[in-house]
Amino acid sequence: MKKYNKVSPELLAELEAALGKENVQTEPEVLDRYKTDEETDPKMFHLPEAVVRPASAEETAAVVKLCNKYDVPITVRGGGTSLADGAIPVCGGLVLLTERMNKILEMNTDGLYMIAEAGVRTVDIQKKANEAGYLYAGDPCSAESCLIGGNLATNAGGNKAVRYGVTRNQVYSLEVVTPTGEIVEVGSRLKKCSTGYCMEQLIMGSEGTLGIITKATLKLLPLPPYRLDLLAIFDDPAKALDMVPLIAKAGINPTSIEYMDNSYVRGTSEYIEFKDPPYKENGIYVIVTLETFNEDELDMKMEQLSSLCEEAGAIDVLEADDRIWAMRRNCQESVRLISLISLTDDVVVPVDKIADTIKYIMKIGEKYPFPVPAKINAHIGDGNLHIVLCKGELSDKEWEENVHAFHEEVYEYAYAQGGRLAGEHGIGAKKLGYMAEFTPAAELDLMKKIKLAWDPKLILNPGKIFEC
Ligand SMILES: Cc1cc2nc3c(=O)[nH]c(=O)nc-3n(C[C@H](O)[C@H](O)[C@H](O)COP(=O)(O)OP(=O)(O)OC[C@H]3O[C@@H](n4cnc5c(N)ncnc54)[C@H](O)[C@@H]3O)c2cc1C
CATH class of the missing domain: 3.30.465.10 (Uridine Diphospho-n-acetylenolpyruvylglucosamine Reductase; domain 3)
Incomplete structure (x- = not known):
């Protein structure tokens, strides 16, 4: 990895002149806030040397020019919700916040x-x-x-x-x-x-x-004026998973098809304290959202969808309210109840391969010593699944070895299906090694050439996606 210059008093003085003193910060408590994003493992944290807050494209450009001049890297940060260590300043330098460009x-x-x-x-x-x-x-x-x-x-x-x-x-x-x-x-x-x-x-x-x-x-x-969320509850993951391709082929054109395994159903209902009916202790949830511009069309599609779910073996099919979406939205956060350290995968496979991929992961997951088996929620209608692994009381060595072995198995399988490492979270610093391992050499080489042509001094977000 390239060695950069440290942030110098001269650079800080020029940054302050460009942005105003109050928008260039080096206080330890401020730097500490930006050493991580959603990453929970302290081993991955990195402190920036300064934090800057430009208010416009012009001010942002001034910061970038100064960093080229002083050879200091910049990591851009939005909300800091990255699940791929994307906003962590792995090479030090500046963290650039976009929060003042908020109109x-x-x-x-x-x-x-x-x-x-x-x-x-x-x-x-x-x-x-x-x-x-x-x-x-x-x-x-x-x-x-x-x-x-x-x-x-x-x-x-x-x-x-x-x-x-x-x-x-x-x-x-x-x-x-x-x-x-x-x-x-x-x-x-x-x-x-x-x-x-x-x-x-x-x-x-x-x-x-x-x-x-x-x-x-x-x-x-x-905005389609008519909307309905339907919850299909299964007691057998295979039945839930096998239903998804049927929905895709039925011509219903749903807005969402989301999947929560039983571990998530139990975990999120505890996290958001929602155990009223339709909560089912052994349930596996598939949430389907329909949106239409015509009420009759919505009724017709809902009937079609309900029949499909029942034929597929759902034990309950009902209209869902916002609490079901609150559960789905809190999947990620609910993991905190189980383990302080966890990691989320973001594998994506062709939609017709997702059922088999989830079944495969459930099968191999049984042999790993994680405190709870791999938890799975999925944007199942687009082939994107999130697997969460929890460290619990495992030692650092056990955690790292088992995570690595698990990833090797899952990624090999996913690539054999035509899949990729990340459907939506990106590679960040987290999957750098796997990106190098699984991406064809010629494709990776093209990406590196683009990066070098655009950013010859490797100023922007170094140590992410791949190493140059
Ligand atoms: C509870 C939870 C649920 C989530 N659900 C989803 C989901 O459903 N779908 C999904 O895709 N992701 C999801 N994520 C992941 C995350 O929210 C997304 O990756 C999101 O797009 C990151 O936005 P951010 O503003 O937080 O960016 P940050 O985390 O701050 O940054 C992410 C990356 O973008 C770069 N970046 C940020 N702003 C800019 C900019 N202006 N210009 C150039 N580069 C920039 C950063 O350098 C970094 O590499 C979830 C995360 C959490 C914690």
């Missing part, structure tokens, strides 16, 4: 778009659109705490991807500060465009390594 600049319901700065909370974008009768379709479970810039940088997925796609499908254009400090607008507010490379799509999912996103023009859709 929704325009909402245009004739043109169906919204322009927002990178530091706006995702939930505020969703609410603003909804209040006017429109939909911003990006919907990660962390929407209350993540920022739109972080969603764009990780190409976040979430609960509506089955119908609307992931974050990259919700975007017209981006304003980006390049790794050398230029401000560029990539993409355009067009339905179609074949005018050179699709740069905005390259930025999305680049996890802060190719540019700092400062502003985005997001797509809006008409």
Whole structure:
């Protein structure tokens, strides 16, 4: 890994001149706040040397230019909800916060778009659109705490991807500060465009390594007025899993199909203290959301879906209320009740392979000594599963060896199905080794060449995705 210069008094003085003294911080208690994101293992923590808060693309560009001049790395941080160690400053240097770029600049319901700065909370974008009768379709479970810039940088997925796609499908254009400090607008507010490379799509999912996103023009859709959440409860995971391809083929076009294994059903209901009916102690939950523009269509689809679930062997099929979504949204947080240290995987496989992949993971999971067997929740309708492993009382050595052996088995299986390491959380610093192991050499080489061409001094987010 490249050796960088330390943050010097000269750099700090120039940063203060550019941003104002109050927006450049080096107090130990401030630095301590940014040594980790959602990472729970202290071994992965890294302190930054300074934290900066630019208020605009121009100020961001000034910071980037100074870091090129002084050869100091920058890690961009949005809401810090990364599950891949993406916001941890693994090489020290600066953490750049986007939180002061927090304005929704325009909402245009004739043109169906919204322009927002990178530091706006995702939930505020969703609410603003909804209040006017429109939909911003990006919907990660962390929407209350993540920022739109972080969603764009990780190409976040979430609960509506089955119908609307992931974050990259919700975007017209981006304003980006390049790794050398230029401000560029990539993409355009067009339905179609074949005018050179699709740069905005390259930025999305680049996890802060190719540019700092400062502003985005997001797509809006008409908000379907009719919505229904259906909960199908199973007592056999195989039956629940085998139903998913049937829904996909039925022409129902659901917005979400979410899966919670029994360990999650018990864990999250305890975490959010919700054990009223329809709670079932041995239940496995599949939540399906339908949205339509016509009430009759909703009724028809609901009947079709209910019959499908019953034929597949559901022990209960009922209309669900928001509490079911509260359970689903709290899956990640509920793990804290079991273990202070845990990790979340984000494997993605083709949709027709997800049932077999989950069954395989459940089978191999039995032989590992984790305090609870691998917990699985999944955006099952788009092939993306989250496996949570808990450390509990295992020693560091036992934890590391078993996690590694488990990952090798799971990733080999997933790649054999045509899958990948990450469906929505990114690679960050967490899966660097596996990225190198599982990505074809020629593909990895192309990625490294792009990184070096854009960021010759490796200033932006080094130590993420791959090592150069
Ligand atoms: C409870 C919980 C539930 C979650 N559910 C989902 C889910 O359903 N779907 C999903 O996809 N993810 C989910 N996540 C993961 C996480 O919320 C997403 O990865 C999210 O997109 C990160 O946004 P953030 O603002 O917190 O970014 P951060 O964590 O701050 O940063 C993430 C990465 O993006 C880079 N970055 C941030 N802002 C910018 C910017 N403006 N320009 C360039 N790079 C930038 C960072 O350097 C880092 O590499 C969940 C996390 C938690 C804790």
